[in-house]
Amino acid sequence: MTFEDLPDFINNRRKNDDLLEIEDEIDPYLELTWFLNEEERVGRGKTILFNHVKGSDIPVVGNIFSTHEKMNAILGDTPENVGMGMRNLIRPPKESESLIGRGLEMLKELGGLRPKLHDRLPSSYRILDTVDLKKYPFCTTWPEDAAPFLTLPVVITKDPETGMKNAGMYRMQMYDSETMGMHWQIHKDGSRHYQDYKEKGKIMDVSVTLGTDPLTIFSSVAPLPEPLDEFSFWGLISKKRADLVKGQTVDMHYPMNSEIVLEGYVDTSETRIEGPFGDHTGYYSLSEEFPVFHVRKIVEKKNPIYPTTIVGKLWHEDVIMGKAIERLFLPLVRLQIPEIVDMNTLEEAVFHDMIVVSIKKRYPGHAKKVMFAIWGTGQLMFSKIVLIVDDDIDVHDRKQVIWAMGTRIDPSRDVVIIPGTHTDTLDHAASLLNYGSKMGIDATKKWKSEGFNRPWPDTLSMKKDIQERVEQIRKKMNLSK
Ligand SMILES: [Mn+2]
Known part of the structure; x- marks a missing residue:
């Protein structure tokens, strides 16, 4: 089961005693997001509906993804199970199946997931006569932020050649009542579309959906x-076809369950200073030139609800989403790099700054092979530090990981530095924007065939019978937990 739309999700949260409704007037300037922050900090992470937001008639909802329980409700299952389901979909044929049979079955399954396209907006929508972004409760999160930012927009663009849609999430700075910044990081699909339009010297249509069912929001981040x-990914998870509706002034379709849609365009010859913005790195992103989004038309539901999120250091809901992505995609990553046993993208390192991967080592130099595979796989390419450990290490146990890193490496032999390569746009330590270096650390036990000629010492562990005997005595004395 996936949610119909944002109000359906909110009702579900109310039923599950996971909704705080705030009736006090809350200022979208700093106060509102700090409220979300505090609810997460105390470890409860309830969804919050702010019914009275200063300067706007529109309620704001936050902490949509703030617990694992909620994330599972949004996916309709655990990320692990969803990931295994996807992996099975693209599994190779079994011995009993013919290749063609398997291929046809896959096509049928995937074809069934194509979105359904509609021409007419449902009657519950209205097309506004004027464009005025100032009436919305857009939030400012941190004191040095340049302006209010949209933090959960689903930005939809179309490939100018193939017409293929993309939905991505890029923060958007409010400039005035009609224009916003479009923070398209250079490696992202939205930015690639932008580059293609720019080469052709064309203006591009863009729609920005604010508030859909949470799975659509999650899909745009995946x-x-x-x-x-x-x-289609949405369809794969929810096992039904997404309903998209044709835009009024843009040549594209967007989710028919949107609360608010900003239809508009990006003139590819125009950029403007964007930022600073208090980011999920724990720093303010610096100001840079980015494209500008002009709103042509606003379409909204009667009585819409606006969704927001807070990013900052560590404990925010992007960690819950990031972990769901890690678990969901692990089975698919393992299709491509089968020797990976487990991986941990560390939230303390903003996910992509450090990844720990355990492998079943089979041949000399295997750890380095896996490092290079990671730098060549999807968005794992952003991993700044890749730490490879043997599969006797639990990658989710920081103590074991640091122990392996400390005791199993000889730095001059086991650390590789790759100079002059791509970095994440939010890597503030790289000397140039989008360009820097990577580090791989091979913390696997070294083999003779890797030139290691000393014996590797045995790892300490206690005999089973001794453990059991001591445990019996402790139990008798009530010392056991
Ligand atoms: Mn995409």
Whole structure:
């Protein structure tokens, strides 16, 4: 089961005693997002509906993804199970199946997931006569932010050649009542479309959907392999076809369950200073030139609800989403790099700054092979530090990981530095924007065939019978937990 739309999700949260409704007037300037922050900090992470937001008639909802329980409700299952389901869909044929039979079955399954396209807006929508972004409760999160930012927009663009849709999430700075910044990071699909339009010297249509069912929001964040678009991914998870409706002034379709849609365009010859913005790195992103989005038309539901999120250091809901992505995509990553046993993208390192991967090592130099495979796989390419450990290490146990890193490496032999390569746009330490270096650390036990000629010492562990005997005595004395 997936949610119909944002109000359906909110009702579900109310029923599950996971909704705080705030009736006090809350200022969208700093106060509102700090409220979300505090609810997460105390470890409860309830969804919050702000019914009275200063300067706007529109309620705001936040903490949509703030617990694992909620994330599972949104996916309709655990990320692990969803990932295994996707892996099975693209599994190779079994011995009993013919290759063609399997291929046809796959096509049928995937074809069934294409979005359904509608021409007419449902009657519950209205097309506004004027464009005035100032009436919306857009939030400012941190004191040095340049302006209010949209933090959960689903930005839809179309490939100018193939017409293939993309839905991505890029923060958007409010400039005035009609224009916004479009923070298209250079490696993202939205930015690639932008580059293609720019080469042709064309203006591009863009729609920005604010508030859909949470799975659509999640899909726009998921690092999907190129041929799979976000709405088909949505279909794959929800096992039904997404309903998209034709725009009024843009040549594209967008989710028919949107609360608010900003239809508009980006003139590819125009940029403007964007930022600073308090980011999920824990720093303010610096100001840079980015494209500008002009709103032509606004379409909204009667009584819409606006969704927002807070990013900052560590404990925010992007960690829950990031972990769901890690678990969901692990089975698919393992299709491509089968020697990976487990991986941990560390939230303390903003996910992509450090990844720990355990492998079943089979041949000399295997750890380095896996490092290079990671730098060549989807958005794992952003991993700044890749730490490879043997599969006796639990990658989710920081103590074991640091122990392996400390005791199993000889730095001059086991650390590789790759100079002059791509970096994440939000890597503030790289000397140039989008360009820097990577580090791989091979913390596997070294083998003779890797030139290691000393014996590798045995790892400590206690005999089973001794453990059991001591445990019996402790139990008798009530010392056992
Ligand atoms: Mn995409």
